[in-house]
Amino acid sequence: MMTHTPETDTLKIRDLSKTYGKFRALDTVSLGVDQGEFLTLLGPSGSGKTTLLMSIAGFIQPDHGQITLGGRDITHMPPEKRSFGMVFQGYALFPHLTVNDNVMFPLKMRGEKGAQAARRVAEALELVGLSDKGIRYPRELSGGQQQRVALARAIVFQPHMLLLDEPLSALDTQLRGQLQSELKRLHRAVGLTFIYVTHDQSEALSMSDRIAVMREGRLEQVGRPDDLYDRPANRFVAEFMGVENFLPPELSGGQHTLALRAHALELAAGRGRVAAHVTERDYYGAEIRYTAHTESGVPLRFKIAAGQGESLPQEGDAIGLDWQDKDALPLADH
Amino acid sequence: MSSFARDNASLPVRGSAWTIICLMILPMSVVFAVSVTDRPYLSLPENGVSLQYYRNLFTSPEWLLSIWQSFVIACVSTMVAGALGTLGSIGCWRISSGASNVLRLVMLVPLMLPPIVYGLGAYQVWADLGWINTYTGIIVAHAMTGIPYVVITVSTALAGLDPKLEQAARSLGAGMGATIWYVIFPNIMPGILSGLVFAFIHSWDELVIALFIAGRNVFTLPRRMWDGINENLDPTMAAVASVLILVTLGLLVFELLGRGRKR
Numbered sequence: 001m002m003t004h005t006p007e008t009d010t011l012k013i014r015d016l017s018k019t020y021g022k023f024r025a026l027d028t029v030s031l032g033v034d035q036g037e038f039l040t041l042l043g044p045s046g047s048g049k050t051t052l053l054m055s056i057a058g059f060i061q062p063d064h065g066q067i068t069l070g071g072r073d074i075t076h077m078p079p080e081k082r083s084f085g086m087v088f089q090g091y092a093l094f095p096h097l098t099v100n101d102n103v104m105f106p107l108k109m110r111g112e113k114g115a116q117a118a119r120r121v122a123e124a125l126e127l128v129g130l131s132d133k134g135i136r137y138p139r140e141l142s143g144g145q146q147q148r149v150a151l152a153r154a155i156v157f158q159p160h161m162l163l164l165d166e167p168l169s170a171l172d173t174q175l176r177g178q179l180q181s182e183l184k185r186l187h188r189a190v191g192l193t194f195i196y197v198t199h200d201q202s203e204a205l206s207m208s209d210r211i212a213v214m215r216e217g218r219l220e221q222v223g224r225p226d227d228l229y230d231r232p233a234n235r236f237v238a239e240f241m242g243v244e245n246f247l248p249p250e251l252s253g254g255q256h257t258l259a260l261r262a263h264a265l266e267l268a269a270g271r272g273r274v275a276a277h278v279t280e281r282d283y284y285g286a287e288i289r290y291t292a293h294t295e296s297g298v299p300l301r302f303k304i305a306a307g308q309g310e311s312l313p314q315e316g317d318a319i320g321l322d323w324q325d326k327d328a329l330p331l332a333d334h
Numbered sequence: 335m336s337s338f339a340r341d342n343a344s345l346p347v348r349g350s351a352w353t354i355i356c357l358m359i360l361p362m363s364v365v366f367a368v369s370v371t372d373r374p375y376l377s378l379p380e381n382g383v384s385l386q387y388y389r390n391l392f393t394s395p396e397w398l399l400s401i402w403q404s405f406v407i408a409c410v411s412t413m414v415a416g417a418l419g420t421l422g423s424i425g426c427w428r429i430s431s432g433a434s435n436v437l438r439l440v441m442l443v444p445l446m447l448p449p450i451v452y453g454l455g456a457y458q459v460w461a462d463l464g465w466i467n468t469y470t471g472i473i474v475a476h477a478m479t480g481i482p483y484v485v486i487t488v489s490t491a492l493a494g495l496d497p498k499l500e501q502a503a504r505s506l507g508a509g510m511g512a513t514i515w516y517v518i519f520p521n522i523m524p525g526i527l528s529g530l531v532f533a534f535i536h537s538w539d540e541l542v543i544a545l546f547i548a549g550r551n552v553f554t555l556p557r558r559m560w561d562g563i564n565e566n567l568d569p570t571m572a573a574v575a576s577v578l579i580l581v582t583l584g585l586l587v588f589e590l591l592g593r594g595r596k597r
Binding site for chain 2: 057058059078079080082083084085086088089090092093094095096105106108109110153154157163
């Protein structure tokens, strides 16, 4: 599943666990992060992805396990000593400081001042395209600009890595797409390790070198985006990757549950590999989306391109469905 | 909108509003009139105004000593209440759990109890500590009962502060102390200043606890006023009251200006 070589890891997380009362926020999580990698922690809310990020940042003390950076144990190191840049969902800019002073803050905390510090601030602001906003206050900037200031502030002190906690979720869709490509550009430009938390699988797929899918405090699967998309390890990951159909072994005829995307199912000329009856039919112009149920009640979703001239099935019709073996994703469990 | 409301306010509404304002303000303003009386006892002026009791106040060693003692006590107890109340509020804000809400409520207890209850209790405990009739005794009592004012104003200021600012500051290399100093303090300064003003006023005109704890050595201004009323109805009392009101008003104006500038 994990194809990279652990020897080149800079950050290693070993058997990390954290419980709040009876709630297991992290359950023996082990993960290695390569130098310069863009790793995304993906999962629904409550899956432990933010807890894991906050443990890496040093704001949450794990009950068990160890975090090492370049072989050094940092499990109990306070956050201000770790030198990890951080970007938050609500930006968390200091409202009483100008943009320049916000970006200067980490340098000031390290005792850097004068012309050299000012030059580094200017460089960081230039990197995010905000050179002309230095004397403004955060409240005078748009959400996207504030997020860029937060980025400049988090990288100006050349941190070991950048931790990003759902940094784009407060922005509208269009701006989010724009900032996604800016983040990727920034990642390439500075060569830093990025650890990025999101619940948005399309964001994860488009930006990451690797994705770690989490559920209930556990890592479900870690791999490259195409690994996860084409070879989901289980039903949860498959559903998170947008797979709609799951055929249990007794219907698929194999040993495993088969995951099938809606576009992989097609109407059979005859009885097909699975028999079902149409329960729902929705017209979308370019295509018609169907829901059918098998006799045992398994729902199946598929699409037919409109305007094919053939007689299309109606609600209540008995149909057969086929698929190509190359499109079927066998799942290891359930 | 506001002119609409003004035009439509009926006579009874306006009348009762003015009555309430008069009931609030007039008893205090009477003190000013009495303070310039030309007669030898507490009364309104008869044949003209006289500043003799102000002269008396600012030349009498007893009154001047009480003013000085009250000022010192108010300053020190305000600093103590300010420091403890601010840090306590920040702590509760950071923890922000059920326990910290209970703790914040505990810090408000001195405000909810009648001062006479606190005074009586303090008298018993301070007697054992040897704090009766000492600066320490009054300062500690005033500082403790002043804490709620600071907690209320600082907690209000903190409620508007993003808790992630602390995490941001620490991820950027600021320890806890630097975070409080460079990030939290500047953002809640208006709340701290308001709290200090209220804590100062609280100590400056506090009587009940002073009745229990103050004595010959430490004789605060309200305590001396109280004795003045009980013993000889000296109009100097009214002059003192006038000064007290002016100082308090001055502090409130300062507080309002500070708030206005923030907005």
